[in-house]
Amino acid sequence: MTYRFEFRLIARKFLRSLTTSHGNWDIRESIILRLIDAAGREGWGEIPPISWFGSETLPQALDFCHQLPQEITQEIIFSIPDALPACQFGFESAWEGLGTGDWGQGDKGTRGQGDIPITNYPLPITHYPLPISALLPAGEAALNTWQKLWEEGYRTFKWKIAVDAIANELKIFHLLIDSLPASTKLRLDANAGLSYQEAELWLENGDKFPEKMEFLEQPLAVTEFEAMLQLSNRYQTAIALDESVATLSQLHAAYQQGWRDIFVIKPAIAGSPSRLRQFCKQHNIDAVFSSVFETAIGRYAALKLAAELSQPNRAVGFGINHLLKKEEETWLQRLWQNL
Template identity: 25%
Template structure:
C-alpha cells in the first residue's frame, strides 16, 4: 500500500511544430495536466493527462475541477492499484484520472526500485512505433513520408477521413514516393460512412495497408462490424473502445480485429491493463496510441507496451510532433522508430523543465 502525503497539480501548455489536422479537427497546442504525488518518505511520482473535447468530452476547466476532487479524495489514504482505479473510475475527467494513475504507478515502482514495465509484466525491452502524418495535400503527405523514412521510421500512420478519392490519392502518392517496404497504417478518425469505409477497404488492399483505424462513427458498432466483415485489411477501434465493457460489446458482434488502447481513454495504466486482458481473452490484438502527451505521458505508454504481450502495434509519437518538451532528462528514448523505456526505477523521468509547468493546486506535505 502507498500513502499519499502530498499532491501538486500543474497546467502544461506545449505547442506543436505545425498545425496537426485530423478528421475531427486541428490542434496547434496541447493543454495538459501534470500531477505530482509524494509519499511520507519523500518519494515522488509524476503523471500526465492530455484532455480531449472531441473524444472524451472534456474541457480544461472540467479537468482541473475533477483533479482537485481526486486530490482531496486520495490525500492521506493508503492505496494500491485496484483501490485507486475504483476512485478514478468515478471521475468525470478521464485524462485527470489518467494523470493521477500514472503518477501513482511511477511512485509505486520507484518505491520498489524497479522500472515500471518490469513491475507490470516485463515482456519486452523495446518497441517499434510508427509516426503520424496529419491531413495534408497528397503531395505534402508524400514529402513528409519520405522525410520520416529517411529519419529511420519503418512504419507510417497516415490520417485520412475526407473524400475517398482524395484519401486514396494520398496513399497512392505515398507508395510511389517510399516504395513497398515501409509499413502504412491509416486512420479515418470516424470520417467515413459505412459505405465509404467498405469501398476504401477494397481500394486500399492494392497499397498493402496494414490496418484501418476507426473508419466510422464511434458509436456505430454495427457499422464497424459491417466494415470488418467486408474488409481483408484488419480493422481497429479507437474512439469506439474506451473501457473493458466496450471491448466486450465489440467482441460480441465481431466488430474489430484490433483495439487501440490509450491511457487517456482507460483512465491510466491500470485501466489499460484491464482493456488488454479483456481483448486478449476475446482474441483481439491491441495497439497502443496517444492523444497530445509529451514524453512524460508517452513514457508511461511505452512502459505499458513493453509490459504486455497482447500489445503488438505502437503509435506512440505525439511528443515527436511537439515543438517543445517538458522532459529534460530521462524517459523513453527514440532511435530509428525504436523506443525504449530504460531501466531506471519508475517511469525513469529524471528531470522536468518546471518553467513549462504552472502550479494550479497543492495539497499536504510536498
C-alpha cells in the same frame, strides 16, 4: 498512507495545426501532477484529456484536481469515477511510480531531490523496446514527409484521411503507397469521418496493396458499430476501432458485441492502468497502443503499458515528436522551480 498532492496546468503548441476530421488542433493542454509520500519519494503523472475522443474535458479534470485536499490517500486514487478516465490514468500512473525512480534510459544521473524526472525525449527510435509508427501530416504534405521519418528509423506510418474530398485523397494515397519502400506498413485513420460507401471505397483500394496496407482506423462514427463489424468481415484490409474503444467501458462493450479485429488503445485516456492490464491479459486482444500527444511523463507511463501488453507485430503509435515544439525539458524544469 497519505500523499502530498500538487498539480500544474501546461500548454504546448503544435508546430503546425494538426488536421483531422474533427477539425484543427493548435494547442495541447494537460495537467502534470506529483505525489510525494512520507519518505519524500515522488511519483509523477499526467492528465491529458481529449473530450471529443470520449474522455472528460480539461475543465472537468481541473475541477476534480481543485476539489481534492493537499493530502490524498490510495483509496481516493482508486475511487476516481469512470467518467474521469484521464484522471484515473494520471493519478494511478503517479502512484505506481512512487519511489521507483523508473524513468527509462534518458534520465540517468539527471534527477535530484525535488527535481522533475527529465527523460531527454525524443530518444532515437532504436532506444524504444517496441517498433513505433510515425504520424504523417494530412493531405499532400505526407508525400514530402515520410522520407525523413524513414531515415530516422520508422517503418510504419499513419496518414489522416477524411479531411478532403475522397477523390483527392485517393490520388494522394496511390502516390504515397507507390513511393513507400516494400517493407513499409501504412495505416489510414479516418477519425470516424467516412460514410459507409466511402469506407467501402477505401477498403477496396486497400485490398489492392495487402503487403503495405496494415489497416483502416475508425472509418465510421461510434454509433455505427454494426456497420463496421459488417465491413470487417467483407474485406481483406483490417479495420481498427479507435474512437469506439476510447475508454475501458467502451473496450468491454465492443468485445462483448463480437469485435475481434484490431483495438486502438490510448492508455492516457482509457482509464485505470491496472484494469486495462486485466482486460488485455484476460482477452488477449489484438491491440495497437497509441499516443494522445502527452508529455514525456504521460508517454513513459503509456509506453510501459504498451511494452507489457502489445502484440509483437504491431508498431505502437507514438511517433509524434516531430509534430510538437522541442521545448519539453525547458518547461518541465521551469514548471516546478518555485515549489
